[in-house]
Amino acid sequence: MVKPGVREDIVQSAVRFLKDPKVQESPLAKRIAFLETKGLSADEIEEAMSRTSGSSSSGGTSAALSNGAPPLPPSGPAGYAQAGAYPVVYNAAGYPQPVAYGPQQAVVQPYTWKDYTLGAVGAIGAGYGVYTLAKRYLLPLLSFPTEKSLEASNAQIASQLESTSSVLEVVKEETSEVMKAVDAQAVKVNKALEGMVDTLKALRENDERRDKELEELKGDIDSIKDMIPKMLDKTKESQTAVISDLQTEIKSLKNLLLNRRLPVSAPTPSTSLPGTNDGSITPVTEPGPFARGGLVNIPSKPTIPAWQLQQQAEAAAADATPAEGSADKGKKPEE
Numbered sequence: 496m497v498k499p500g501v502r503e504d505i506v507q508s509a510v511r512f513l514k515d516p517k518v519q520e521s522p523l524a525k526r527i528a529f530l531e532t533k534g535l536s537a538d539e540i541e542e543a544m545s546r547t548s549g550s551s552s553s554g555g556t557s558a559a560l561s562n563g564a565p566p567l568p569p570s571g572p573a574g575y576a577q578a579g580a581y582p583v584v585y586n587a588a589g590y591p592q593p594v595a596y597g598p599q600q601a602v603v604q605p606y607t608w609k610d611y612t613l614g615a616v617g618a619i620g621a622g623y624g625v626y627t628l629a630k631r632y633l634l635p636l637l638s639f640p641t642e643k644s645l646e647a648s649n650a651q652i653a654s655q656l657e658s659t660s661s662v663l664e665v666v667k668e669e670t671s672e673v674m675k676a677v678d679a680q681a682v683k684v685n686k687a688l689e690g691m692v693d694t695l696k697a698l699r700e701n702d703e704r705r706d707k708e709l710e711e712l713k714g715d716i717d718s719i720k721d722m723i724p725k726m727l728d729k730t731k732e733s734q735t736a737v738i739s740d741l742q743t744e745i746k747s748l749k750n751l752l753l754n755r756r757l758p759v760s761a762p763t764p765s766t767s768l769p770g771t772n773d774g775s776i777t778p779v780t781e782p783g784p785f786a787r788g789g790l791v792n793i794p795s796k797p798t799i800p801a802w803q804l805q806q807q808a809e810a811a812a813a814d815a816t817p818a819e820g821s822a823d824k825g826k827k828p829e830e
Contacts, residue, residue: 502539505535
C-alpha cells in the first residue's frame with residue numbers, strides 16, 4: 496500500500512539506484528544520506544528501501560528513520576536467512592512496531608591493496624624526509640670534526656684574528672693621533688687661559704691705577720674748590736688795596752691840577768727858545784706818571800719839573816697880556 500504524498504516516479508528511480516550492485520556495497524547510512532540529498536522524503540526513502548529489501552528490511556528502515564536507531568544492514572536474496580538480522584515485531588494492525596535496540600558496533604571494513612600501497616608510499620616518503628633532515632642538520636652536529644674541517648676552521652680563525660689585530664692596530668694609531676691632537680689642543684687652551692689671566696690682571700691693575708688717579712684728581716678738585724674762595728678773597732683784598740691807592744693818587748692829581756690852574760703873579764716865560772730862527776716855541780712834554788709806570792708807579796708826592804719852573808721864571812719877566820697867553824700855551828701840553 497502506497498502512502499499518500501509519495502511520488503511514484505521518484506520512488507522507482509530510487510529503487511533502481513538501490514538495486515545497483517555497486518550501491519549495495521556501500522553502507523546503508525550513506526545510501527540514505529544520498530537519497531536525502533536528492534530531495535526524497537522519509538516516506539519515499541522507506542518505500543524505496545522496502546521495495547528493494549523486502550518487508551523485514553522496510554520495517555527496520557522505518558524504525559531507524561523514525562526513532563534514530565542504527566540502520567539495518569541490507570538483506571540477502573529472498574529465501575536465504577541473513578545472519579545477525581534484526582527481529583521485526585508487528586502490532587495488531589499488521590504494521591511493524593519499532594523496537595528499542597542497544598548501540599550497534601561499527602563495522603570494520605577490511606583493508607585493500609590500495610590502502611596498503613598508499614600507506615607504504617607515505618611511510619617511505621616520511622622516512623626519506625626524516626633521513627634527509629637528519630643527514631643535513633643532525634649528522635653535522637653529532638659527527639666528530641675531521642682534520643680538514645679543523646684546519647679550515649683554524650685557518651678561518653687565524654685570518655679573523657689577523658684582521659682583528661690589523662683593525663686594532665689601526666684603531667690604536669688613530670687613538671694615538673687623537674690623543675696627540677687633544678694634548679696639543681690642551682696646550683693651546685692653557686696658553687690662551689694664561690694670556691687671558693694676564694690680560695685680566697693687567698686690566699685689574701689699570702682699573703686700580705685709574706681709580707687711584709681718579710681719587711687724586713678728586714682730591715685736587717676738592718683742594719681747588721677750597722682754594723677758589725680763598726683766592727677770591729685775596730683778589731678782592733688786593734683789588735680793594737689797588738682801588739684805594741688809585742683813589743688816593745687820583746685825589747692827589749686833582750689837587751695838583753687845581754693848584755696849577757690857580758692864577759700866578761709871576762710873569763710867564765717867553766714863547767721863544769734860544770737856538771731857533773723862526774721864534775716859535777716848541778712845547779716839550781715829559782711823559783706823565785701814567786705813561787711811565789702806570790698807576791702802580793705813580794709817586795706819592797708829585798713835583799713840578801725844572802723846565803716848567805724856568806718857563807715860569809721867564810714868563811714873570813714878560814708883559815702881563817702876552818705872559819698870560821704864553822702861560823696858557825705852556826699849560827696845554829701838561830693837560
